[in-house]
Structures are given as C-alpha cells and as structure tokens.
Amino acid sequence: xxxxxxxxxxxxxxxxxxxxxxxxxxxxxxxxxxxxxxxxxxxxxxxxxxxxxxxxxxxxxxxxxxxxxxxxxxxxxxxxxxxxxxxxxxxxxxxxxxxxxxxxxxxxxxxxxxxxxxxxxxxxxxxxxxxxxxxxxxxxxxxxxxxxxxxxxxxxxxxxxxxxxxxxxxxxxxxxxxxxxxxxxxxxxxxxxxxxxxxxxxxxxxxxxxxxxxxxxxxxxxxxxxxxxxxxxxxxxxxxxxxxxxxxxxxxxxxxxxxxxxxxxxxxxxxxxxxxxxxxxxxxxxxxxxxxxxxxxxxxxxxxxxxxxxxxxxxxxxxxxxxxxxxxxxxxxxxxxxxxxxxxxxxxxxxxxxxxxxxxxxxxxxxxxxxxxxxxxxxxx
Amino acid sequence: xxxxxxxxxxxxxxxxxxxxxxxxxxxxxxxxxxxxxxxxxxxxxxxxxxxxxxxxxxxxxxxxxxxxxxxxxxxxxxxxxxxxxxxxxxxxxxxxxxxxxxxxxxxxxxxxxxxxxxxxxxxxxxxxxxxxxxxxxxxxxxxxxxxxxxxxxxxxxxxxxxxxxxxxxxxxxxxxxxxxxxxxxxxxxxxxxxxxxxxxxxxxxxxxxxxxxxxxxxxxxxxxxxxxxxxxxxxxxxxxxxxxxxxxxxxxxxxxxxxxxxxxxxxxxxxxxxxxxxxxxxxxxxxxxxxxxxxxxxxxxxxxxxxxxxxxxxxxxxxxxxxxxxxxxxxxxxxxxxxxxxxxxxxxxxxxxxxxxxxxxxxxxxxxxxxxxxxxxxxxx
Numbered sequence: 196x197x198x199x200x201x202x203x204x205x206x207x208x209x210x211x212x213x214x215x216x217x218x219x220x221x222x223x224x225x226x227x228x229x230x231x232x233x234x235x236x237x238x239x240x241x242x243x244x245x246x247x248x249x250x251x252x253x254x255x256x257x258x259x260x261x262x263x264x265x266x267x268x269x270x271x272x273x274x275x276x277x278x279x280x281x282x283x284x285x286x287x288x289x290x291x292x293x294x295x296x297x298x299x300x301x302x303x304x305x306x307x308x309x310x311x312x313x314x315x316x317x318x319x320x321x322x323x324x325x326x327x328x329x330x331x332x333x334x335x336x337x338x339x340x341x342x343x344x345x346x347x348x349x350x351x352x353x354x355x356x357x358x359x360x361x362x363x364x365x366x367x368x369x370x371x372x373x374x375x376x377x378x379x380x381x382x383x384x385x386x387x388x389x390x391x392x393x394x395x396x397x398x399x400x401x402x403x404x405x406x407x408x409x410x411x412x413x414x415x416x417x418x419x420x421x422x423x424x425x426x427x428x429x430x431x432x433x434x435x436x437x438x439x440x441x442x443x444x445x446x447x448x449x450x451x452x453x454x455x456x457x458x459x460x461x462x463x464x465x466x467x468x469x470x471x472x473x474x475x476x477x478x479x480x481x482x483x484x485x486x487x488x489x490x491x492x493x494x495x496x497x498x499x500x501x502x503x504x505x506x507x508x509x510x511x512x513x514x515x516x517x518x519x520x521x522x523x524x525x526x527x528x529x530x531x532x533x534x535x536x537x538x539x540x541x542x543x544x545x546x547x548x549x550x551x552x553x554x555x556x557x558x559x560x561x562x563x564x565x566x567x568x569x570x571x572x573x574x575x576x
Numbered sequence: 577x578x579x580x581x582x583x584x585x586x587x588x589x590x591x592x593x594x595x596x597x598x599x600x601x602x603x604x605x606x607x608x609x610x611x612x613x614x615x616x617x618x619x620x621x622x623x624x625x626x627x628x629x630x631x632x633x634x635x636x637x638x639x640x641x642x643x644x645x646x647x648x649x650x651x652x653x654x655x656x657x658x659x660x661x662x663x664x665x666x667x668x669x670x671x672x673x674x675x676x677x678x679x680x681x682x683x684x685x686x687x688x689x690x691x692x693x694x695x696x697x698x699x700x701x702x703x704x705x706x707x708x709x710x711x712x713x714x715x716x717x718x719x720x721x722x723x724x725x726x727x728x729x730x731x732x733x734x735x736x737x738x739x740x741x742x743x744x745x746x747x748x749x750x751x752x753x754x755x756x757x758x759x760x761x762x763x764x765x766x767x768x769x770x771x772x773x774x775x776x777x778x779x780x781x782x783x784x785x786x787x788x789x790x791x792x793x794x795x796x797x798x799x800x801x802x803x804x805x806x807x808x809x810x811x812x813x814x815x816x817x818x819x820x821x822x823x824x825x826x827x828x829x830x831x832x833x834x835x836x837x838x839x840x841x842x843x844x845x846x847x848x849x850x851x852x853x854x855x856x857x858x859x860x861x862x863x864x865x866x867x868x869x870x871x872x873x874x875x876x877x878x879x880x881x882x883x884x885x886x887x888x889x890x891x892x893x894x895x896x897x898x899x900x901x902x903x904x905x906x907x908x909x910x911x912x913x914x915x916x917x918x919x920x921x922x923x924x925x926x927x928x929x930x931x932x933x934x935x936x937x938x939x940x941x942x943x944x945x946x947x948x949x950x951x952x953x954x955x956x957x
Contacts, residue, residue: 201602214599220589224587256817258814258815289796293795293799391818393635393775414674416637433640434638434639508607514604
C-alpha cells in the first residue's frame with residue numbers, strides 16, 4: 196500500500212487540525228458561536244489580504260466569487276480590459292462577455308508574463324476602460340504576473356479599477372492589496388488555505404465600493420453590497436458554508452502563527468526545490484516568471500504529459516495536474532501551494548524520477564531529489 | 577454540561593458517518609475516485625427526486641441554486657407568477673425582480689396554504705405567464721402547499737413551467753417530480769440530507785431544458801446547461817464542494833437503505849409527535865396545513881417568541897429558530913427535518929416545557945412529552 200498524495204495546484208491537502216474541526220457537530224450560522232468564528236475569520240483574512248477593507252466570504256467556488264467581483268463593480272455598458280495568458284486570465288473575459296460588456300482581450304502568450312507596457316498601450320487605446328483584470332498567479336501556466344507594476348500603470352493612466360484573481364497567489368506570495376493599489380482581490384478556499392472547495396473570499400477598495408452603487412448587472416445571490424452589510428455584523432445574507440468557515444478559522448490561525456513572511460518563504464523554498472529537481476532531470480519550465488504556487492513542466496518531444504500524470508497516480512498515488520487547453524499534450528503541473536513541507540516535495544520528485552524512467556526517459560535516479568536537497572540545505576539548515 | 581442540540585429547520589445535524597467521511601484526506605475532483613462518488617450521488621438524487629432527468633449539483637447555498645433554477649429557464653421579458661405565503665415563497669419574486677422580469681406576486685397569508693383556484697385565476701389574468709414558482713414546504717411558516725394540485729391547474733391552463741423550491745420538502749414528503757408535473761425542482765444540502773450547507777441540487781423537465789436554449793439572462797457560474805453537459809459525464813464545470821459531495825454519498829446511502837416511504841413516515845411521526853406535544857401545552861400552530869419539516873408555533877399573547885428561542889439555547893443547549901419578518905415577535909420554530917429520531921423530539925419537548933415554565937407560563941411538566949409518547953406508541957410500538 197502507498198499513501199495517496201494530493202500534489203495538484205488545488206484542491207490541496209487539508210491539515211488534520213482542520214479536518215477534525217470539520218468533523219465536529221455542526222453549529223447554526225445564526226448563533227453566537229458562529230459569529231465569533233466568522234468575526235475571527237474576517238479579521239485574519241484582512242491580515243492575509245493586507246487590507247483595511249472587509250474581506251467577504253462567498254459560498255461558491257472561486258469562479259463564482261470572481262464573477263461576483265466583476266459584476267458588482269461594473270456596468271453593462273462598460274469596457275473592460277482582460278489580461279490573458281492562461282485559462283484563468285481568459286476566464287475574466289468570458290464572464291465579461293456573458294454579461295454583455297465590451298471586453299478587450301489583452302493577449303499574452305501562455306507561459307509569458309504580461310508586460311506592463313502592453314497594459315499602458317491598451318489603456319491608451321481604450322481610455323474609457325472601467326476595469327482591468329489580471330490573474331496574479333496563472334494556475335494553468337505557473338506564471339506570476341507583475342501585478343504591482345500593472346497596478347501602477349493602471350492608476351497612472353486611468354480611473355479604471357484593478358481587479359485581481361489572487362486565487363493561487365494569496366497566501367503564497369505577498370499580495371498587499373491596499374499598498375499595491377489593487378481594487379478588487381479574490382481568493383479561494385482550496386488553495387493556499389488548504390481547506391475544501393466551496394468558499395471564495397473577496398475584498399474591494401473604497402473607490403470600487405463607490406462604483407458598486409451604479410452597477411446595473413442583475414444579481415441576487417452574488418449581491419456583494421448586501422453581503423458587506425451583513426458580514427460587517429458577522430453574519431451572512433444566506434446560509435454559508437459553515438463547515439469550511441470553521442476550517443478557515445483553524446488554518447488562518449496556523450498561518451498567523453507561521454507568519455506572513457515565513458509562509459511566503461516556505462512556498463518559495465518548496466517551489467525552488469521543485470524547480471531545481473525537474474531542471475536537474477533536463478526538463479524545462481513553461482513559465483518565464485514562475486509563481487511559487489505551481490510548477491508547470493514541459494515534457495520533451497516524444498513524451499506525453501498525460502502519461503506522466505497517469506503514471507504518477509497509478510504507480511505512486513500522487514495526484515498532479517495535467518496541462519490545460521492546447522498545452523495538454525506537453526505539460527504537467529506539480530502544485531506546492533498550501534500546507535506542504537519538504538517531505539511532500541522530495542516524495543513528489545522521487546515519484547517523478549521513477550515515472551519518467553518507466554516512460555522510457557533517461558533518468559539518473561536520485562538526481563532531482565539531490566537537487567531539491569541542495570535547495571533545502573541552503574535555505575533551512 | 578449539557579449536549580448542544582441543533583433543532584432548527586436547517587442546518588440540521590450531520591450524521592456521524594458523514595462527519596467522519598468528511599474528515600478523511602481530501603480527494604481531487606478530476607480523478608476517478610471522485611467520478612465514482614459523484615455518479616452514485618447523481619443516481620441516488622434521481623431516486624429521491626423521483627425523476628428520470630439528471631439532478632445537478634450546484635456549489636452554492638439554496639438561494640443561489642434557486643436563482644440558477646429561475647434564470648436558466650426564463651427570459652428577461654417573461655412574466656412569472658410567484659406564489660408567496662412566506663419568506664422563501666416571496667424570495668422567488670425578489671430574484672425575478674432583480675433580473676428585470678415582470679413578476680406577478682400571488683399573495684397568500686403567512687400560515688395559509690395557497691388555494692389552487694388562486695393560481696387558476698392568476699393564470700387567467702396573465703395567460704402569457706412563462707413560469708409559476710412555489711415553495712413546497714414554506715420554512716418560515718411550516719406550511720405544506722398543495723403542490724400537486726397547483727401543478728395540475730398550471731398544466732391544464734397554460735404552458736407555464738412549474739418551478740418548485742423543495743428545499744425543506746424533498747426527503748421529508750414524497751415530491752415525485754416527474755409524476756407530479758414539476759418542471760424544476762430544487763433541494764439544499766443542509767436540510768433533509770443532514771449535510772453541511774454549501775450545495776444545492778436541481779433538476780429540470782425536458783420541456784424546461786428546451787426553453788433553456790432561449791434564456792437571455794446573463795450568467796456564467798450558474799449556467800446549468802454547461803453543468804448538465806459536464807455532470808452527465810460525472811464531472812463538474814467548476815471545482816465543486818468535494819467534501820459535502822462525499823457526505824452526500826454517505827447520507828444518500830442511508831436514505832436508500834431506510835427507504836423512501838420509511839423516510840417520509842419517520843418525518844411524519846416526528847412532526848406529529850412535536851405537534852401533539854406543543855398543542856398539549858395549549859400552544860397553537862401557525863400552519864393551516866403543516867409540513868413535516870418544521871413546526872411553527874405561536875406563543876400566547878404576552879409572551880415573546882425570541883425569549884423562547886433564547887431560553888431554549890441558554891438553558892437547554894437547544895438551537896431552535898425564531899419567527900421571520902413580521903412573525904418574529906410571536907413565533908418559534910422547531911425543526912424535525914433530517915436525521916432525527918424520537919430521542920431528539922422528546923428532548924426538545926422536555927426543554928420546551930421547562931423553558932415555558934421559566935418564562936412564566938402555566939405548564940404541567942411532562943404533558944408535552946406524554947402527548948408525543950402517545951404518538952410514538954401508536955405508530956412505532
């Protein structure tokens with residue numbers, strides 16, 4: 196028997212402390228006990244988002260939450276610039292189109308980071324732009340976009356709101372919402388938080404809230420103004436995902452105890468170790484500017500990304516992710532976002548070595564593991 | 577120390593088997609293990625809904641799910657008739673208005689059931705009506721509306737779709753979707769299912785799906801046609817509430833083992849026992865036609881519903897629900913929907929007796945309990 200390992204870029208393993216808290220008898224969301232939990236979660240989310248604004252909890256998955264983030268702060272007639280470069284970056288544009296907005300796609304090659312100059316040019320071409328959207332860490336390619344520079348360009352050039360999908364960035368990199376000039380920031384439960392999917396988190400700047408009053412998109416469940424009013428009173432407008440909120444209390448305490456910089460440093464070292472490992476095997480990363488949440492790895496010509504994913508699972512019990520869209524044949528992705536430590540990474544790399552060997556690649560056993568050990572030795576010992 | 581009891585009409589206690597399943601290591605929603613779970617959940621939901629149509633799982637609370645149910649099967653220009661009679665019945669109308677539809681409110685006094693003749697008259701007055709909505713079991717009043725007779729009237733008189741919020745009806749009463757002529761049926765996880773909030777379930781008739789193609793409401797996360805395509809393949813369009821789905825597998829197995837009629841009979845006996853108990857204390861029920869999910873009880877003049885709720889919690893650890901809207905001062909509600917047995921009901925009634933005594937009512941201790949015992953003796957022994 197081999198243990199099963201979840202090494203995808205979400206959902207990520209749920210710490211035992213949180214799982215046991217979720218197994219306790221359910222409490223009612225209108226009682227005092229829940230209010231105390233929810234108040235603590237809200238406060239610590241603010242700490243993680245580095246914002247003075249309330250961070251709202253939405254009971255839906257990340258996509259539902261960023262749909263809410265888009266439609267509450269724009270109007271139907273608005274022009275929005277959606278920075279692509281991957282499946283999730285492009286999803287903002289799909290949502291905008293579903294709501295009949297004028298969507299300007301800012302194309303970025305998958306694997307590349309957006310050049311802030313591209314954003315400047317797009318704003319020059321569309322001076323009426325009401326919102327620019329970006330996926331800070333693009334899960335489909337493993338790229339970290341320079342969100343702070345993009346924010347600067349946007350605010351220099353325009354009055355557009357800057358909306359950031361931080362679903363695989365928050366808790367991995369510092370994403371200081373207020374200091375960076377991010378107007379809307381979204382995160383999701385099943386990523387760095389290591390809690391089960393079903394919750395999203397979203398905060399908005401004061402100027403975004405001012406514009407919310409003008410929004411004319413139809414919405415009911417995703418009405419964030421109603422949620423804000425309720426949640427500032429430690430309540431929710433509708434029955435929330437109580438169990439995940441209880442898990443959030445546990446993991447946010449763990450994060451606060453670890454410390455914001457230590458949390459980022461742990462992700463950095465795990466990411467560096469993973470990347471050193473795969474590169475030691477002669478494999479290349481897709482991302483020109485890699486995020487610390489996921490490593491997207493290209494397989495050499497003649498090999499198949501899906502075969503790597505399947506063999507990792509079947510022979511080693513390790514769930515990694517495949518490539519998405521046109522990258523599916525040549526890509527696999529190892530997640531290291533959430534409550535991972537070196538044992539997870541060393542195990543992943545060991546399984547990867549044996550997988551590639553089985554698939555017929557020329558692999559020197561232990562090479563990737565040794566490269567990762569080197570990173571840990573330099574950073575932790 | 578006293579155990580805490582959740583006796584609200586949702587969220588309801590989660591059976592230990594489901595809580596322990598939820599505490600296991602998380603699995604990935606794109607793997608084979610999840611597909612098997614999800615396929616089983618879908619099949620057994622079909623059994624419970626009594627439909628040949630696929631029952632879709634939505635990761636959101638009940639309100640989000642019935643918003644999805646409304647906007648996928650109507651057009652912006654549609655006229656819809658929304659049967660009121662309580663907070664949730666009226667919510668359908670609020671959603672319709674948020675989407676700019678022409679909403680005809682069919683007013684029903686809170687506590688009364690709708691008269692099918694009222695629906696017939698409304699359809700005569702609005703022959704272009706595209707959808708009639710009803711909350712089968714109205715959680716705010718404890719009324720069971722005669723949804724089968726309403727369905728007959730609708731289909732006799734019109735081509736309107738019949739959309740039913742079955743959130744506190746499915747799993748409590750038989751709601752045979754196909755045989756009753758219900759076009760759209762919604763249920764929610766934290767009610768009869770006894771799993772934590774965060775999932776909704778929805779099925780639609782063939783003719784409803786035909787109309788879905790014409791819907792022009794903007795939507796992305798709540799696009800049910802996209803979900804249908806994915807879920808027929810035992811996948812979901814977006815990351816689902818994996819943990820609650822695993823819990824759903826456990827509780828649906830328990831329901832199937834208990835049997836559909838036995839499940840309904842257990843709710844019937846628990847409801848009868850509760851009602852016999854409160855009536856033995858001289859209290860009156862609000863509902864003219866009570867549902868088996870919740871008993872809404874009026875307190876006599878001079879007493880306060882909120883005091884009952886507070887004392888039940890503070891002195892007896894029992895979470896019951898208060899009244900909603902204008903009924904708040906005079907109502908309390910005891911839920912008996914979900915995995916309850918006689919020990920829960922006897923405990924609730926014992927706590928209620930002591931609560932009312934403490935609040936100054938003239939109570940003969942044991943009287944409510946004895947009345948409930950009578951019901952159990954007649955039905956179970």
